[in-house]
Amino acid sequence: MSIARAAYSVTEVARLLGIGRSLAYHQVRAGVIPARQIGDRWVISKVKFHKWLDEEIA
Numbered sequence: 001m002s003i004a005r006a007a008y009s010v011t012e013v014a015r016l017l018g019i020g021r022s023l024a025y026h027q028v029r030a031g032v033i034p035a036r037q038i039g040d041r042w043v044i045s046k047v048k049f050h051k052w053l054d055e056e057i058a
């Protein structure tokens with residue numbers, strides 16, 4: 001049984017947006033890209049990311 005992942009890493013979000021990893025981390029830390037910090041790792045909810053992206057483009 002496989003479990004679908006509910007979140008992206010910052011690196012994955014950077015690739016999806018076509019931006020560098022450093023810029024993606026900057027945007028996450030600044031609160032521009034919706035993310036949560038779990039320990040020392042940032043995770044971005046797939047649902048919240050795509051909702052945010054749709055709102056930013058509209």
